[in-house]
Amino acid sequence: MTTRIVELRRGILKKNDELAAGLRQRFTAAGVLVVNLVSSPGSGKTAFLERTLRDLKTRGLRVAALVGDLETDNDARRLAASGAPVRQINTHGICHLEAEMVGKHLEGWELGALDYLFIENVGNLVCPSSYDLGEKIRVALLSVTEGEDKPLKYPTMFNSADAAVITKMDIAEPCGFDRELALKNINEIRPGIRVFETSAKTGAGMEEWLDYLAEESGGEC
């Protein structure tokens, strides 16, 4: 018997990373800005996305969405009311979306006919951070009902985000939401990150968010 050490130096998620890189190339070539929305369950991702889709359509932009959940197509039906093409991804127990699932659910869509594609990840502040979906920007959402220290409890997710959105600002006051503390905590984990304070209900903060998306997509919108 001979014992030998074999150096591998191999990424464990190499397969996902390669698929994501392929998707990113396709998205860039098609000129579509892809946004991955991540948050805990119940933070208002779907309401925020409903409002985003509707407001972008009002601006004359072409939008679509993929929405991930363990079960049901409830969210896809809600989002489809905006008139945008929407597809549900059911992961059946898997706690995050993977690049392969995204690729499979894009079949038949002409990416070149879209300005924006949103991917609403499974509600989970841990696992989705490890999986690149080929997006250009990853946005972490935090609602005013969750506690200002959420970014400190889940640094992995907030540190990997390109922008942060605070949702449900319309009920910030009755919830006793400490805005300054929340902003400070987000900045401790991801210094310099853009933060949008929004309400899907009143539309507060949406203009600024949509302008940011326009900047990110090259400003042609």
Add this chain to the structure above:
Amino acid sequence: MHELSIISSVVDSVVESLAAYPGARVKEVRLRVGALAAVVEDSLQFCYQIATEDTPLAGSVLVVNTLPVRVHCVPCGQDVEIESLQSFRCPVCGEPAADLRQGRELEIESIEIEEAEEAVGP
């Protein structure tokens, strides 16, 4: 709780590399895991026991090397290790540091194998 799918990828990857060493058994698998990789070592160890059953990795040891988070501090002009995951600041000058240089790694570093006699060269 995605440790099982991570470990399944590790097992597949190691089995694939064993093709070059017919009949070999795996004694040890070493991983490099960044402190920001969102995985828990206890879970990895638990899943490893299950996922390696009936594979050439059965009975082998999983070693997880955790890498601390390092950021680049612009004012200090150097890479530094942060003191807490709750504060991305340079421990030397106290300035915020957004440029992450280490901490997200999720890699198989190496494996230790025991080769079968017949696999040893002529």
